[in-house]
Amino acid sequence: MKLNEFINEENHLCNFSEEQIKEIFDLDEVKALDNNEFEKQxxxxxxxxxxxxxxxxxxxxxxxxxxDQRRALETWIDLIKDVDTLKPLMKSILMEFIQGKSV
Incomplete structure (x- = not known):
């Protein structure tokens, strides 16, 4: 997937600066994404x-x-390279899917 397809008006990533995107996300993983409806979702x-x-x-x-739950969450984990962003995400996933509690 091209970077401009990843960051667009159809999702909230357009609220991040290009610098933030490069800091948070693994751009090689972004490029490896297919440009289809499930990936966009x-x-x-x-x-x-x-x-x-x-x-x-x-x-x-x-x-x-x-x-598909596993694929969705694995995609999130693969896309995020910034540890300070990934750690709270992983804790939220654990709370929501492993312990069955609301985050």
């Missing part, structure tokens, strides 16, 4: 999480079958 959910809307993307991911 996963990016949208991640963008929601990144701007502070935690419950809605997790609720949507929970509606998926377990294999």
């Amino acid at each position: 996963r990016i949208f959910w991640l963008s929601q999480y990144m701007v502070g809307n935690v419950s809605e993307p997790f609720n949507e991911i929970k509606k998926l079958d377990p294999a």
